[in-house]
Amino acid sequence: MALPGFKVVTLTDAAANRVKDIIGKADRPIVGVRVGVKNGGCAGMSYTMEYAESVSPLDEVVEDKGVTVLIDPKAVLFLLGTEMDFQTTKMSSQFVFNNPNQTSACGCGESVAITPATPAALQSAG
Numbered sequence: 001m002a003l004p005g006f007k008v009v010t011l012t013d014a015a016a017n018r019v020k021d022i023i024g025k026a027d028r029p030i031v032g033v034r035v036g037v038k039n040g041g042c043a044g045m046s047y048t049m050e051y052a053e054s055v056s057p058l059d060e061v062v063e064d065k066g067v068t069v070l071i072d073p074k075a076v077l078f079l080l081g082t083e084m085d086f087q088t089t090k091m092s093s094q095f096v097f098n099n100p101n102q103t104s105a106c107g108c109g110e111s112v113a114i115t116p117a118t119p120a121a122l123q124s125a126g
Contacts, residue, residue: 032068
């Protein structure tokens with residue numbers, strides 16, 4: 001897991017406000033959102049986000065700007081140091097992950113290539 005006192009993911013104000021809005025409009029009680037990565041897409045991986053009704057014992061719990069983001073344990077090394085943002089343009093509104101571990105993205109923006117953080121990166125992050 002991550003180093004004590006170090007957040008795997010941080011949120012911009014826009015992302016935190018959007019998560020608060022999502023939680024407030026949920027049709028069932030949720031504790032926050034769960035973020036992860038999955039294999040797929042032309043670049044190799046995609047970010048995932050879903051409602052979290054409870055905290056799994058293995059989740060990395062991030063509390064930032066008044067919201068709870070749960071990180072899937074399989075995604076911690078892929079997301080280490082990521083800033084989660086929410087951007088609205090004329091064409092779309094979406095969460096954006098500014099991930100220092102991302103090495104490339106596909107042309108359509110649906111998938112990315114991510115290299116897991118190394119133990120050396122974990123130590124220098126503290």
